[in-house]
Amino acid sequence: MSTGQVYIDERAPVAGAARAGQGHVLWQYASPQRFYALAGRLVPWFMAPALLLTLLGLYVGFFVAPTDHQQGEAYRIIFVHVPAAWLSMVIYLAMAFWAGLGWVLNTRLSSMMARALAPTGALFTFLALWTGALWGKPTWGTWWVWDARLTSELILLFLYIGFMALQAGIDDPRRGDKAGALLALVGVINVPIIYFSVQWWSTLHQGASISFKAAPTMASTMLIGMLLCSLGLWAYAIGIALMRLRCIVLERERGTDWVQRLPEVQRLLPAEVASAKKEST
Amino acid sequence: MNWQSWQAFVAMGGYGLYVWGSVLVVAAFIAGELADVVRRRRAALKTLRLLGVGR
Numbered sequence: 001m002s003t004g005q006v007y008i009d010e011r012a013p014v015a016g017a018a019r020a021g022q023g024h025v026l027w028q029y030a031s032p033q034r035f036y037a038l039a040g041r042l043v044p045w046f047m048a049p050a051l052l053l054t055l056l057g058l059y060v061g062f063f064v065a066p067t068d069h070q071q072g073e074a075y076r077i078i079f080v081h082v083p084a085a086w087l088s089m090v091i092y093l094a095m096a097f098w099a100g101l102g103w104v105l106n107t108r109l110s111s112m113m114a115r116a117l118a119p120t121g122a123l124f125t126f127l128a129l130w131t132g133a134l135w136g137k138p139t140w141g142t143w144w145v146w147d148a149r150l151t152s153e154l155i156l157l158f159l160y161i162g163f164m165a166l167q168a169g170i171d172d173p174r175r176g177d178k179a180g181a182l183l184a185l186v187g188v189i190n191v192p193i194i195y196f197s198v199q200w201w202s203t204l205h206q207g208a209s210i211s212f213k214a215a216p217t218m219a220s221t222m223l224i225g226m227l228l229c230s231l232g233l234w235a236y237a238i239g240i241a242l243m244r245l246r247c248i249v250l251e252r253e254r255g256t257d258w259v260q261r262l263p264e265v266q267r268l269l270p271a272e273v274a275s276a277k278k279e280s281t
Numbered sequence: 282m283n284w285q286s287w288q289a290f291v292a293m294g295g296y297g298l299y300v301w302g303s304v305l306v307v308a309a310f311i312a313g314e315l316a317d318v319v320r321r322r323r324a325a326l327k328t329l330r331l332l333g334v335g336r
Binding site for chain 2: 134236262
């Protein structure tokens with residue numbers, strides 16, 4: 001500890017907490033103890049922009065962007081569908097990256113970050129499929145087709161669920177981290193398949209909304225609304241992942257002194273004091 | 282302005298079910314996720330406090 005605190009407890013500090021305060025500044029934040037505090041400070045800086053950007057994006061999408069001449073008002077589903085679909089893929093890549101890093105570098109915090117991202121990735125994958133079905137019905141005449149884009153996105157949902165189920169089924173956290181990393185890294189192959197599926201196979205699904213090669217074909221206000229919603233939900237995804245990471249750190253580090261010293265842990269609620277007294281007598 | 286009335290906004294040119302079924306479900310699931318993480322934090326803190334009392 002760089003603050004020079006002296007530990008009088010008989011419990012030895014675990015490796016992660018003991019390493020805190022040593023080495024390069026980036027490695028210091030690889031310590032769950034350091035990052036727990038940093039993440040707590042970062043959360044509002046992601047959640048406030050998330051709310052503002054998403055509301056602004058929905059405002060542009062619903063009150064400024066014009067009616068589509070082919071799809072009428074049904075196209076407005078794009079303002080939630082495309083951000084959810086993008087995030088479902090981006091979060092998977094981030095999850096696989098942190099899971100792989102935690103495996104290779106043996107940094108527990110990276111593996112915890114992968115665990116923190118998985119439920120949010122699964123949520124956005126489900127929402128991409130849900131909003132896609134609600135968009136498909138009025139425009140294609142069907143909720144679902146077994147084509148390449150939709151099927152590979154469904155496989156993405158199963159990969160997320162598989163990752164979470166596998167880790168939940170292994171009691172030893174570090175063994176669970178490694179098994180999850182293997183699954184996540186093998187599943188990365190599915191992400192380019194989703195992305196390029198509309199080019200590689202004939203499909204009902206339209207091509208990419210945004211291309212780096214060609215000028216956008218949609219009205220600029222539609223594009224701005226979609227990008228604002230995407231940025232907003234992206235910030236939300238980071239914010240909620242940091243919040244969940246803090247929960248995971250509290251759960252996994254419960255045997256350490258630094259967790260017990262946290263003010264939010266020290267502060268006992270009256271009901272908890274009463275129930276603890278009742279148990280000890 | 283896109284909408285002549287509140288009713289026109291809700292109706293979404295006849296696609297209200299699909300458009301609001303998308304937007305509101307996204308909003309509801311995000312609210313649910315936030316609630317779940319807040320509940321998880323409270324549960325973790327409660328466990329830790331009770332561990333602290335016991336030693």
